[in-house]
Amino acid sequence: MANYVNVTIDGQEIKVPAGTLIVEAARLVNKEIPVFCYHPRLEPVGMCRMCLVEVGTPKMDPATRQPVLDDNGKPVIAMMPKPQTACTMPVSPGMVVKTTTQVVADARRSVLEFLLTSHPLDCPICDKGGECPLQELTFLYGPGVSRMPLDAKFHFYKPIPLGDLIMLDRERCVQCARCIRFQDEIADDHVLEFKNRGRGMEIITVSTPPFDSKWSGNTTDICPVGALTSRDFRFGGRPWELNNTPSICPHCSVGCNIVIADRYDDIKRIMPLENNNVNDIWICDKGRFGHHFVNAKDRLTQPLVRRGDTLQPATWDEAMSVVAERLSTIRATNGPDAIGGLAGDRVANEDLYLFQKLMRGVIGTNNVDHPTRLALAPNAPDLIAQVGVGSGSNLENMGKGDAILVIGADPDEEQPVIWLRIKQAAHKRGASLIVANARPTKLDRYARPSLRYPLGTADHIALGLVAAVLDRGEVDATVAADLRSLAGTYSVGTAVEMTGIAADTFKAVAETLAKSPDAVIFFGSELSEAGVQALANLAILIDHVGRPNNGLVALLPHNNSHGALDMGVRPDRLPGYLPVEGDTSAFASLWGAPLPTKAGLHAGQMLQRRAVRALYVMAADPLSENPESARALQNLDFLVVQDLFLTETAAQAHVVLPAASWAERDGTFTTTDRRVQKFSPAIRKLGQTRPDWEILSEVAQRVRATDDRHEDGNGHRSVGRDWTYVSVEQIKAEIAELVPMYAGMETADEYMSTVRGRPPFEAIVQTGTSFKFQSESDYQWPTAADAGNVPAPHWIVSKSEALKAPAGQLLLAPVRLLFDHGTMISKSALLARRAPGPFVAINPADAERLGVAMDAPVRLTTTVGRGDFTARITDMAPQGMLLVAEDMGAPVRGVLLGAHGRPAGVTLQVIGASVAVD
Amino acid sequence: MSESKYILLRERDIPGLDKIDVYTDNGGYRVWQDTVANAVPPQQILDTVKAAGLRGRGGAGFPTGVKWSFLPKGVYPRYMVVNADESEPGTFKDRELMEGNPHQFLEGVALGSYAIECNVAYIYIRGEYLSTARILQRAIDEAKAKGFLGQNLFGTKYSLEMYVHLGAGAYICGEETALLNSLEGLLGQPRLKPPFPAAVGLYGKPTIINNVETLANVPPIIEHGAAWYKSIGTEKSPGPKLFCLSGNIKRPGNYELPLGTPFRVLIEELGGGTLDGTPIKAILPAGASAPILPGSVLDVPMDYESVAAAGSQLGSASMIIMGQNDSIPWAAYKMVSFFKHESCGKCTPCREGTYWAKSVLDRIIHGQGMPDDVGLVETIANQMVGKCFCPLGEFSTSPMLFTIKHFREEFEAEVKGRGIARNWRSAVPQRLEPILLEKEL
Amino acid sequence: MLSEQSKQTLAELLTHYPPDRKASGVLFALYLAQRDYGYVTLQAAREVASLLDMDPTEVMGVAGFYSLLHTEPVGKYVIDYCNDLPCALRGSGAMLKKIEEKLGIKAGETTPDGLFTLNDVMCIGACHRAPCMQVNLEFQEFLTEEKLDQILDMLRAGEEPGFNMATEKVVEPWAPIGWPEDDGSSVEGEAEVTTAKDGADETPPIPGVG
Numbered sequence A: 001m002a003n004y005v006n007v008t009i010d011g012q013e014i015k016v017p018a019g020t021l022i023v024e025a026a027r028l029v030n031k032e033i034p035v036f037c038y039h040p041r042l043e044p045v046g047m048c049r050m051c052l053v054e055v056g057t058p059k060m061d062p063a064t065r066q067p068v069l070d071d072n073g074k075p076v077i078a079m080m081p082k083p084q085t086a087c088t089m090p091v092s093p094g095m096v097v098k099t100t101t102q103v104v105a106d107a108r109r110s111v112l113e114f115l116l117t118s119h120p121l122d123c124p125i126c127d128k129g130g131e132c133p134l135q136e137l138t139f140l141y142g143p144g145v146s147r148m149p150l151d152a153k154f155h156f157y158k159p160i161p162l163g164d165l166i167m168l169d170r171e172r173c174v175q176c177a178r179c180i181r182f183q184d185e186i187a188d189d190h191v192l193e194f195k196n197r198g199r200g201m202e203i204i205t206v207s208t209p210p211f212d213s214k215w216s217g218n219t220t221d222i223c224p225v226g227a228l229t230s231r232d233f234r235f236g237g238r239p240w241e242l243n244n245t246p247s248i249c250p251h252c253s254v255g256c257n258i259v260i261a262d263r264y265d266d267i268k269r270i271m272p273l274e275n276n277n278v279n280d281i282w283i284c285d286k287g288r289f290g291h292h293f294v295n296a297k298d299r300l301t302q303p304l305v306r307r308g309d310t311l312q313p314a315t316w317d318e319a320m321s322v323v324a325e326r327l328s329t330i331r332a333t334n335g336p337d338a339i340g341g342l343a344g345d346r347v348a349n350e351d352l353y354l355f356q357k358l359m360r361g362v363i364g365t366n367n368v369d370h371p372t373r374l375a376l377a378p379n380a381p382d383l384i385a386q387v388g389v390g391s392g393s394n395l396e397n398m399g400k401g402d403a404i405l406v407i408g409a410d411p412d413e414e415q416p417v418i419w420l421r422i423k424q425a426a427h428k429r430g431a432s433l434i435v436a437n438a439r440p441t442k443l444d445r446y447a448r449p450s451l452r453y454p455l456g457t458a459d460h461i462a463l464g465l466v467a468a469v470l471d472r473g474e475v476d477a478t479v480a481a482d483l484r485s486l487a488g489t490y491s492v493g494t495a496v497e498m499t500g501i502a503a504d505t506f507k508a509v510a511e512t513l514a515k516s517p518d519a520v521i522f523f524g525s526e527l528s529e530a531g532v533q534a535l536a537n538l539a540i541l542i543d544h545v546g547r548p549n550n551g552l553v554a555l556l557p558h559n560n561s562h563g564a565l566d567m568g569v570r571p572d573r574l575p576g577y578l579p580v581e582g583d584t585s586a587f588a589s590l591w592g593a594p595l596p597t598k599a600g601l602h603a604g605q606m607l608q609r610r611a612v613r614a615l616y617v618m619a620a621d622p623l624s625e626n627p628e629s630a631r632a633l634q635n636l637d638f639l640v641v642q643d644l645f646l647t648e649t650a651a652q653a654h655v656v657l658p659a660a661s662w663a664e665r666d667g668t669f670t671t672t673d674r675r676v677q678k679f680s681p682a683i684r685k686l687g688q689t690r691p692d693w694e695i696l697s698e699v700a701q702r703v704r705a706t707d708d709r710h711e712d713g714n715g716h717r718s719v720g721r722d723w724t725y726v727s728v729e730q731i732k733a734e735i736a737e738l739v740p741m742y743a744g745m746e747t748a749d750e751y752m753s754t755v756r757g758r759p760p761f762e763a764i765v766q767t768g769t770s771f772k773f774q775s776e777s778d779y780q781w782p783t784a785a786d787a788g789n790v791p792a793p794h795w796i797v798s799k800s801e802a803l804k805a806p807a808g809q810l811l812l813a814p815v816r817l818l819f820d821h822g823t824m825i826s827k828s829a830l831l832a833r834r835a836p837g838p839f840v841a842i843n844p845a846d847a848e849r850l851g852v853a854m855d856a857p858v859r860l861t862t863t864v865g866r867g868d869f870t871a872r873i874t875d876m877a878p879q880g881m882l883l884v885a886e887d888m889g890a891p892v893r894g895v896l897l898g899a900h901g902r903p904a905g906v907t908l909q910v911i912g913a914s915v916a917v918d
Numbered sequence B: 001m002s003e004s005k006y007i008l009l010r011e012r013d014i015p016g017l018d019k020i021d022v023y024t025d026n027g028g029y030r031v032w033q034d035t036v037a038n039a040v041p042p043q044q045i046l047d048t049v050k051a052a053g054l055r056g057r058g059g060a061g062f063p064t065g066v067k068w069s070f071l072p073k074g075v076y077p078r079y080m081v082v083n084a085d086e087s088e089p090g091t092f093k094d095r096e097l098m099e100g101n102p103h104q105f106l107e108g109v110a111l112g113s114y115a116i117e118c119n120v121a122y123i124y125i126r127g128e129y130l131s132t133a134r135i136l137q138r139a140i141d142e143a144k145a146k147g148f149l150g151q152n153l154f155g156t157k158y159s160l161e162m163y164v165h166l167g168a169g170a171y172i173c174g175e176e177t178a179l180l181n182s183l184e185g186l187l188g189q190p191r192l193k194p195p196f197p198a199a200v201g202l203y204g205k206p207t208i209i210n211n212v213e214t215l216a217n218v219p220p221i222i223e224h225g226a227a228w229y230k231s232i233g234t235e236k237s238p239g240p241k242l243f244c245l246s247g248n249i250k251r252p253g254n255y256e257l258p259l260g261t262p263f264r265v266l267i268e269e270l271g272g273g274t275l276d277g278t279p280i281k282a283i284l285p286a287g288a289s290a291p292i293l294p295g296s297v298l299d300v301p302m303d304y305e306s307v308a309a310a311g312s313q314l315g316s317a318s319m320i321i322m323g324q325n326d327s328i329p330w331a332a333y334k335m336v337s338f339f340k341h342e343s344c345g346k347c348t349p350c351r352e353g354t355y356w357a358k359s360v361l362d363r364i365i366h367g368q369g370m371p372d373d374v375g376l377v378e379t380i381a382n383q384m385v386g387k388c389f390c391p392l393g394e395f396s397t398s399p400m401l402f403t404i405k406h407f408r409e410e411f412e413a414e415v416k417g418r419g420i421a422r423n424w425r426s427a428v429p430q431r432l433e434p435i436l437l438e439k440e441l
Numbered sequence C: 001m002l003s004e005q006s007k008q009t010l011a012e013l014l015t016h017y018p019p020d021r022k023a024s025g026v027l028f029a030l031y032l033a034q035r036d037y038g039y040v041t042l043q044a045a046r047e048v049a050s051l052l053d054m055d056p057t058e059v060m061g062v063a064g065f066y067s068l069l070h071t072e073p074v075g076k077y078v079i080d081y082c083n084d085l086p087c088a089l090r091g092s093g094a095m096l097k098k099i100e101e102k103l104g105i106k107a108g109e110t111t112p113d114g115l116f117t118l119n120d121v122m123c124i125g126a127c128h129r130a131p132c133m134q135v136n137l138e139f140q141e142f143l144t145e146e147k148l149d150q151i152l153d154m155l156r157a158g159e160e161p162g163f164n165m166a167t168e169k170v171v172e173p174w175a176p177i178g179w180p181e182d183d184g185s186s187v188e189g190e191a192e193v194t195t196a197k198d199g200a201d202e203t204p205p206i207p208g209v210g
């Protein structure tokens, strides 16, 4: 119900919502108003004075309070005596704006001349050259010469590092404060500030480490000059020689839209691609700087085959023959279930689809899984398919009145852009945010309330909320009665007992959630089956399902974790969550093969000794995650690994097949909120690498051809029809045919097809370094609830309880950090510096009690082993709990990974091993 | 009660007035006590101040009562913030008031706070006035001990706390929104207006910001009434005003005179003319911030309207006097240097313009000016006028434009190498003597 | 580390502001830090930041904005000598040269023994008592060469209490040296003029007529 007003800009009358700023109104009708400090995503400040325009308003008769009319019956316009900043002044009814007058032209020329008085003349060696608003605007409106006394030009020492990733050239800075304001308003890391005043003003950072923010790269995008440049891209190429390809970030499960900019097949930089449904115009530093694995020196470039003790280069033909021969033979001798397949959740949907099709349709086994799946409650994927957040969701549309619940998750470290979007919904637009976690996270700052529960009791937050909702009434009586009978004696009181959180808080939160028009629930891997079911119940009972911005989101770890679930890379479900025991005839007929009907082994089981005889590993490295799987791998008759790198697992393999990276091929990834997004090939494939799907098709064809020779061996015969895929499109078509929820994904195609820079003037406003699609659409696959099939709530009894450390010990909680020592970061030298060494976070009170000093080396010992760490004393660790970041090298593994206390090869999801501090 | 010929600088007649007992013996805090104890409606105080026509003494001369009435209805808490940043070159009136007659000032703050219905007042005082801040703090402590400030005053439900907040050296913090930012712990840069502080001020709450002298006028106004007050000064600029006299003048200091007193009375009769006995060449009526006036204005009355009509502003009434031998280009350079030093850096024209103009003036007064330099200074100023974020930048154009307007020949002479700026500077040592002599006056 | 006394003073000061507005105490905290550390060191900024729930960068930015806060080492005594227009019209420039000679440094510099930093500052509100200066924020006015020598000698002997605020009980303001004797004929504001006599409200007074 926006209130519209009429304004006239340079003679053109337009209608815009009341409150629109003049700059924005002008953008709507393509009238150019130059800006520096103004940025559409930041609060207006009006400091650079570039946007000055002449403004008039209708003259009012003080007596009648009516506009005074001239002879022609038109309102008389009273022009304001001074030019006004278009970036701060909202339009008002009847306003007249003039952008083409001499006064305005003089103002623009003046401001530019001022800005240039001390600006260095180093455009030829400036990274911003070619996409620099200062350069463009000077050409458009600036003076041709400088009248500044040359010897009086302000000088600074040339570029200085502003942290590991960003360089600051203070001479080029125009003091627009966009970077400071971005850090303040968007990233909420106040690590940049002006020091000194007047002409001496310069950007500083004194955080530890300097410019301590996961978002620093974005400041280089919005800096309207070459003051902030990326150390990664510095002198890497001129913008006009770069080849820009739309893509999807290969790191976390948010699926930020990006542009890969390369020069002669060398990736120079990653830029954000505007997508308001996903990442707006921002990306985190991992996405921006973590691309060097693509061109890493140690990438695999040709197939390897084991000869004796060593892996030796081989031709594709040789390697493929070995693979086909071995798989076929083992299958023939030991049966299909003697073979297992493990995939990573970083490869494309098309790869994952073919992988499970290979295992099921060619080998004939359901032994297929991806190890990261085991971190999640087993019922979570099915529940998401039913009551996941409604398709068409966009957190950007959540604000005042709406509610967001985040439970047992730390999106700040694991899904940063989701953190950003939740934070903006709560902090900027006033949505109610409720955060529940066993430890503090950065999201707590905006949470009302932020709930702290004892480690291990996350389930009871969810169960307690369901109980509170039942107590509230307003729930269908029979549904309530059914649930209550299943719940037995469980009440809000039980949850209070388990979590120590007050009953009133449960009530208040239930009330907030129930009353809000829209509510989304995000959860992480801390919840067990009972907890996830309770969250689903909660959403169903208070009717937050089946609509956009309502329902559950599982916060998954990797770029295609959701795709791996959707594509049936799991022992019990076919693509589209079809149980293997159910009616699988559609698959069988399209694949031309009968399918195995017994659920297969899961990843943990496959990695146990003698569980299988052969293992096909694609884009996964189980050995690095679980040293105990070594013995299982050693005992295999045959191990084939398909990867980018010679991982620890690959080093044990009989055959290693080199895969192409995401940047070298096309495909689709599915985000953690179920958006299916396409990426395109940006650069030529390295060496002899091939896309995973292509490798899989050939393996399938070869296995079948080999099988034909085994035909009358002992009755086994490979199955399935043609595997002659020549493009990803073909695979996508097949997926769309078989998997109803992916039927609509073709729209993702057009969406991705065109990316250009912004229209020239928009580029100046946004600062020419972010990109936008020509057409915007997106595909978020529909849930059952979206189609009107809301499941009945169901109660699962939770066995979880607070974890206790034995006397004299502390709880150990593994956490994930954005910057870890994983392969994808460690190959990017600059980014790798941002990853801390192995450290243990300890609460100040505990530190004092145990006499631990900041940064002191400490040794942690668990039932698994021991490791040496640096102590970091911080409130972020709750009292009695030590936090250790996973994926931080050997000491962490020594403490966390081992045979005792957890099954070999299961992905880590410990909630609390006890440790003693030496 | 002893008589004083002063309304504001009463300590000059009443020794020890900075002590609370002396102040109360002379009728101090009586108005305040009556107001609170009798639960006088705040609106009544506000109306009296409005009727008295008191205008802000901080520079802009905005009617104080009108400003108070801008507060949005029903929004609390509200804050009173006193602007004791006094950093305009040549201004030292608030300092004397706070040091000599602190209780009258505090009583004014109290009455103002009561009128705008607030319970907390902050006095933002420039860091250089540390010793003044101590005196104020002592006065506040005294007043609290006597029950004039604090909780449940005079047995009523009304409470009022006053806190002294020390600045740390930044002229821009005298600008009211920059002051608020500084008080909140941010960089002292001005805020966008609207919203105005009366609506969204300190900590986002409705806030009134007044100058020290403004508030020191309030107790006499409430005591003697609006009609009495209006009888002093001129119709549009009523009341007494403190004039700070400095520069090339025999008897520098603060003078309390009714608004509308002619320049001549202050400068010649009271100030004794220039120190070096030369005729008055120029007057800066409001420190560095308002246009310079030639000596020919001596008969203009010093009130807001007349000074404006003469081509300048009364501002804070800090008169810096220049004699016939003083170099105007040099003074312009000095003033522009001041603004360059004090520019907060937020907006482009002021940050860059003051720096640029200073560097051009620098070479002018060093005899290295280019033929076009005088015009260049004017151009720089004209490129700034009307484009700055806050008045500081606009102020800074005065010493560029009006020094040249009135004394162009001096600038031209400098550029032609015939100026006096350099010689003047080297001639300075002789200027020391008169000052030392002055002690004997 | 900030001294216990400073921490206590700061805690007391913070009661002046709403509880969630601790940042309001930053200028004062930085004065204290400057007293304890000599200048605003990185460590000091971090400490202040943690006491006030701010970010160290923010604190450093604030410290860098204000003239009276120093982010680089300064002498034990910071002499802020006023050489702004009103004082300069009374010959402060010449006196500045004299101080420079006496200290053997130029304005903006610190003596090698770390005792004095000399700054040439903008108006400090003592134009009517020029030449004037502040030593660690204590006014010294009506300067003459003899007074200057006296002051410097005293400072070299260490007789100066340094920055303190009334809220700290050690209020022993450093007595300004050598003011004109109070012989009843103070130099300043010799207004024999009245505006209005207290209570005399019949006729507006005429300036110039006592």
Ligand SMILES: Cc1cc2nc3c(=O)[nH]c(=O)nc-3n(C[C@H](O)[C@H](O)[C@H](O)COP(=O)(O)O)c2cc1C
Residues within 6 Å of the ligand: B055, B056, B057, B058, B059, B060, B061, B062, B064, B083, B084, B085, B086, B087, B088, B171, B172, B173, B174, B175, B176, B177, B209, B210, B211, B212, B214, B215, B390, B391, B392
């Ligand atoms: C750059 C600048 C500096 C100022 N400095 C002061 C000052 O030092 N003291 C003061 O009272 N007002 C100063 N003002 C005026 C204040 O902004 C404000 O108008 C005044 O405090 C309002 O009080 P009043 O209405 O009582 O005059 C300054 C204004 C500007 C633009």
Ligand code: SF4
Residues within 6 Å of the ligand: B172, B189, B190, B342, B343, B344, B345, B346, B347, B348, B350, B351, B388, B389, B390, B391, B392, B393, B394
């Ligand atoms: S005019 Fe601009 S730079 Fe100057 S003080 Fe005001 S806001 Fe700051």
Ligand code: FES
Residues within 6 Å of the ligand: A034, A035, A036, A037, A038, A045, A046, A047, A048, A049, A050, A051, A052, A085, A086, A087, A088
């Ligand atoms: S002032 Fe409007 S864009 Fe900077």
